[in-house]
Amino acid sequence: MTDRDQPKSAFEVYGQVLAAERIRCDADSLAVWGHDRTTSFQADPAAILFPETTSEVAAIVRMANASGHALVPSGGRTGLSGGAVARTGEVVVSLDRMNRIEKFNPTDRLLTCQAGVITQVIQETAQEKGLFYPVDFASAGSSHIGGNVATNAGGIRVIRYGLTRQWIAGMTVVTGTGDVLRLNHGLIKNATGYDLRHLFIGSEGTLGIVTEVDVRLCMQPEPQRVLVLAVPQLSGLMQILAAYSARIELSAFEFFSDLAMRRVIARGRAVRPFAGDAGDSPLFALLEFDQSAEEEALDIFEALLATGVVTDGVISRSDAQARALWALRENISESLAPERPYKNDISVRIEDVPDFLVSVDRLVSRAYPDFEVCWYGHIGDGNLHLNILKPGNMAEAEFVAVCHHISPELFAEVHKRSGSISAEHGVGLLKRDFLGFSRSPEEVAAMRAIKAVFDPNGVLNPGKLF
Ligand code: MLT
Ligand code: ZN
Numbered sequence: 247m248t249d250r251d252q253p254k255s256a257f258e259v260y261g262q263v264l265a266a267e268r269i270r271c272d273a274d275s276l277a278v279w280g281h282d283r284t285t286s287f288q289a290d291p292a293a294i295l296f297p298e299t300t301s302e303v304a305a306i307v308r309m310a311n312a313s314g315h316a317l318v319p320s321g322g323r324t325g326l327s328g329g330a331v332a333r334t335g336e337v338v339v340s341l342d343r344m345n346r347i348e349k350f351n352p353t354d355r356l357l358t359c360q361a362g363v364i365t366q367v368i369q370e371t372a373q374e375k376g377l378f379y380p381v382d383f384a385s386a387g388s389s390h391i392g393g394n395v396a397t398n399a400g401g402i403r404v405i406r407y408g409l410t411r412q413w414i415a416g417m418t419v420v421t422g423t424g425d426v427l428r429l430n431h432g433l434i435k436n437a438t439g440y441d442l443r444h445l446f447i448g449s450e451g452t453l454g455i456v457t458e459v460d461v462r463l464c465m466q467p468e469p470q471r472v473l474v475l476a477v478p479q480l481s482g483l484m485q486i487l488a489a490y491s492a493r494i495e496l497s498a499f500e501f502f503s504d505l506a507m508r509r510v511i512a513r514g515r516a517v518r519p520f521a522g523d524a525g526d527s528p529l530f531a532l533l534e535f536d537q538s539a540e541e542e543a544l545d546i547f548e549a550l551l552a553t554g555v556v557t558d559g560v561i562s563r564s565d566a567q568a569r570a571l572w573a574l575r576e577n578i579s580e581s582l583a584p585e586r587p588y589k590n591d592i593s594v595r596i597e598d599v600p601d602f603l604v605s606v607d608r609l610v611s612r613a614y615p616d617f618e619v620c621w622y623g624h625i626g627d628g629n630l631h632l633n634i635l636k637p638g639n640m641a642e643a644e645f646v647a648v649c650h651h652i653s654p655e656l657f658a659e660v661h662k663r664s665g666s667i668s669a670e671h672g673v674g675l676l677k678r679d680f681l682g683f684s685r686s687p688e689e690v691a692a693m694r695a696i697k698a699v700f701d702p703n704g705v706l707n708p709g710k711l712f
Contacts, residue, residue: 256293256337259313263305268343279340280332282325285586286646287675291318291332296343300418300426300457305454306339307455308424310705317705320452321393322364324385326589327674329397329450329710336708339378339455341392341709348458355463356415365399367459375461380407384576392456398448400670402576403534404499405626407464409448409670414583419446422453426556426600432460435528445696449539450672451707453700468536470497472568473543474519476527476558477501480607485555486531487626489546498534499626506578506620506633513575517559527557529621533574534568542605542664553629578622586642587620587633588649592660593669596628604688605659606632613652629669632656673711681712698710 260269270279271293280289292315297303310317318332320340332338341362349358355377357368365386372379381394383401393399394410395417407413416430428441430436446454477483483501490496507530510516520527535543540561550556562568594602610619614634623631635646657667661683668677668684681690690712697704 251470254540255313256295256315258294258336259309260306261293262309263302264295264297268298270294270296279320279323279338282320282323282328282330282674283583284326284328284331284674284676286642287328287331289331289333290335291338292335294338294340296318296340298343300420303339303344303455303457304424304426305422306422307422307705308405310337311422311424311703314614314699315705316708317455318707319392319396319455321362321396322385322388323389324389325393325397325674326671327668327676329672329674329707330393331675333675341390341455341457344392344457350375351432354415354432354434357461357462357463358416358432358458359391360458361395362390363388365391365394371652372463373466375463376466378466379413379461379463381410381413384579391459391461395447395456395459396449396451397670398649400624400627402498402500402624404624404629405499406495411444413462414443414447414459415462417443417456418447419454421454422703422706427454430460432462433467445700448672450674450711452697452711453706455706467497468538469565470534470560470568471537471540471543472562472571473535473547474571474574475531475533475535475547475556476520476562477529477531478527478554478557480603481600482533482555483529483603483625486533486595487551487596489550489555490533490535490543491626494535494542496533496535496626498532498624500532500575500623501625502530502532502575502578502622504528504530505618505620506582507574509581509620510574510577513577513581515581516573519571519574520558522558530574531556531625532571534572535568575622578620579604582620582633582635585635586645587635588646589671590632590634590653590656591629591669591671592632592656592664592665592667593629594628594660594665596626598663598665599625599630600630602659602663602665603630604655606630609655609659613655624670628665653680654683660684675710678709678711 279294280291316336344360344362416432618635620633
């Protein structure tokens, strides 16, 4: 079968389970659903399918096995590693129509929902019930919970609440053979062998298509305060983290460079927090904590100011002010996007961050003397986003090639500290060739063996991850 024949065959094959309007092969749909947020891959899907139930997904997967189609599971398409890009005539399975919240169980504090429910809808539903879903990030308004599960999404509150994994109490998943597994059923305790849930979390759609999840909710925290600090030296960031985490529980500890902040302000997505000299600081730290810790937080601030570790600070006194300060950090990704940055999403243990920052800083100044480099990230959990900006006059392919050429040097620094080349964005297509910097050959062999169990014919997301 050639790629050219596939759109027709997709109608013939999947038309047995889906009504015609839930199979799209028009050029616009192929362009939209063939992609995630990465820009360096060309999408070329054969068709887009819109199932509404787990049994429709299972039927699609069985048909794909029988007809030899490859499938690309697709959520909110906010991924940054190409995990949801269909490059070679695959059939995209969009979870867009699987967006129902099915049940709220207040006793267990569980929200059961289909995989296509938007993350922010889960947060808002939790709030309506007087509860809290703590996983949060800039793309929460469009990402799907199923995609969050597929990449084990992290975001801004990991230091206090952990990653998506911690909040998934059960799931329904269709494996690569079309079998339906219902896992853990929302139980807190379940000592009956392998917890298969955790294999599917972070598997980037290579083992199964998650169709339903039991999301655990928790009590709402106190109202939060946000503090933004002007930091003159890179080394000051971890001194600030140490000073605060010794005395108060932080909900978030983020940082960004002046260059990153300037981009956000230039695009009108936030306003400058400081006037005068502090406004020229090269780095900023953003901290979030319970309002009851405010006095303590200000004491620590005074001590840091006295020793010159910070040169200024601004604290929120209302939710609106807190949102305005968060806008400085949360809008960085969107503000840089038009410049098509080459994205790095790396992590090391927190104790290794200070020395890692020095090495990366040195490497970046030497390797990218002509490129602007934007630093930001969730430094409180060891995760650094290093975005290299493409000079306006350089062709994208040439720019990506130069960055790819430097990546092994950066990843060698990660490897030296047993860190991760993809802390939270996933491996997808973008980081696949570099997986060996974070995973041993034995680990990759084990992953391939697991893939063979759940997807023996390799129909799910081929070419991603490894
Ligand atoms: C973020 O922290 O802003 C997100 O991971 C997105 C990004 O790195 O661009
Ligand atoms: Zn991030």
